[in-house]
Amino acid sequence: MKVGIAGTGAIGLSVARALDAGDIPGFQLAAISARRAERAAEVNGALATPVSVHDFAGLAEHCDVIIECLPPQLFPEIARPVLLAGKTLIVLSASQLLQHGELVDLAEEHGGKIIVPSGAMLGLDALKAAAVGTITSVSMTTRKPVAGLQGAPYLVKNGIELSGITEPVCIMSGSVSEIAREFPANVNVAAAISLAGLGPDRTTLEIWADPGVTRNVHSVQVASDSSDFTMSIEGRPSDENPATGRITAQSVIALLRQMTATLRIGT
Ligand SMILES: NC(=O)C1=CN([C@@H]2O[C@H](COP(=O)(O)OP(=O)(O)OC[C@H]3O[C@@H](n4cnc5c(N)ncnc54)[C@H](OP(=O)(O)O)[C@@H]3O)[C@@H](O)[C@H]2O)C=CC1
Numbered sequence: 382m383k384v385g386i387a388g389t390g391a392i393g394l395s396v397a398r399a400l401d402a403g404d405i406p407g408f409q410l411a412a413i414s415a416r417r418a419e420r421a422a423e424v425n426g427a428l429a430t431p432v433s434v435h436d437f438a439g440l441a442e443h444c445d446v447i448i449e450c451l452p453p454q455l456f457p458e459i460a461r462p463v464l465l466a467g468k469t470l471i472v473l474s475a476s477q478l479l480q481h482g483e484l485v486d487l488a489e490e491h492g493g494k495i496i497v498p499s500g501a502m503l504g505l506d507a508l509k510a511a512a513v514g515t516i517t518s519v520s521m522t523t524r525k526p527v528a529g530l531q532g533a534p535y536l537v538k539n540g541i542e543l544s545g546i547t548e549p550v551c552i553m554s555g556s557v558s559e560i561a562r563e564f565p566a567n568v569n570v571a572a573a574i575s576l577a578g579l580g581p582d583r584t585t586l587e588i589w590a591d592p593g594v595t596r597n598v599h600s601v602q603v604a605s606d607s608s609d610f611t612m613s614i615e616g617r618p619s620d621e622n623p624a625t626g627r628i629t630a631q632s633v634i635a636l637l638r639q640m641t642a643t644l645r646i647g648t
Pocket residue numbers: 387388389390391392393414415416417420449450451452453455472473474475499500501502565566567569570621622624625626629
């Protein structure tokens with residue numbers, strides 16, 4: 382299958398390299414999309430087999446599977462042409478699905494598929510299994526280094542300055558739906574958890590800026606009629622973007638490998 386990568390930053394570049402190295406059987410990197418021609422040239426320079434560069438419509442036309450690794454606000458621009466063409470869209474900016482439910486309808490109408498990888502989170506398998514029964518509560522806490530939150534629209538709008546903090550500060554708490562509107566680049570994990578479990582209105586979230594952590598730390602507590610469980614992950618930052626955990630790109634590679642695997646483990 383031909384893969385197109387939209388956005389070649391921390392996640393996109395890592396996945397492009399794995400495809401280029403032949404580490405994902407059954408999938409071939411066919412095209413990329415970049416904001417700047419220099420970036421596209423830089424990425425192609427790092428690949429053994431350079432690929433063509435397209436705009437989003439071109440990726441939709443030339444590829445079977447398109448991996449969205451873009452700044453969150455561009456999500457509808459890539460999702461529309463891909464889903465209209467009935468192709469498969471792998472979504473990293475998962476928070477955007479909460480605001481763009483119409484794109485799921487578009488996929489349904491045109492035979493497109495939307496896949497949200499586990500990304501920087503764990504335990505989506507157990508949560509989906511619990512959701513077959515009755516989940517009573519899902520509560521999540523995310524702690525981030527201050528640098529990972531700088532520039533978030535909510536902080537800018539409310540004039541919240543975090544650079545001098547010496548103690549952890551709870552920046553916002555509420556439902557995932559409420560928080561996703563204010564922190565689009567910081568709640569992809571929470572969005573995926575909510576979509577796998579109780580839904581964004583009933584999944585609660587606290588976001589902390591913590592000067593004592595150097596990694597994103599996500600903890601989730603689940604209560605259900607089949608099981609109660611607690612999950613926690615400390616993601617090591619990627620080299621290219623300290624706000625993005627290194628495991629995120631690895632999760633996409635694992636997802637692609639699983640799509641063609643004979644032996645498949647986990648939900
Ligand atoms: N689901 C999950 O668990 C996780 C999801 N994410 C999300 O995944 C997404 C990607 O993350 P990450 O790779 O770290 O982000 P980066 O900022 O590292 O990369 C984004 C890339 O998109 C490029 N880009 C910007 N505009 C365009 C455009 N118009 N056309 C093509 N490319 C463009 C940027 O180029 P340039 O540098 O030139 O602007 C950059 O190379 C983000 O939304 C992030 O929030 C992140 C971590 C975990």
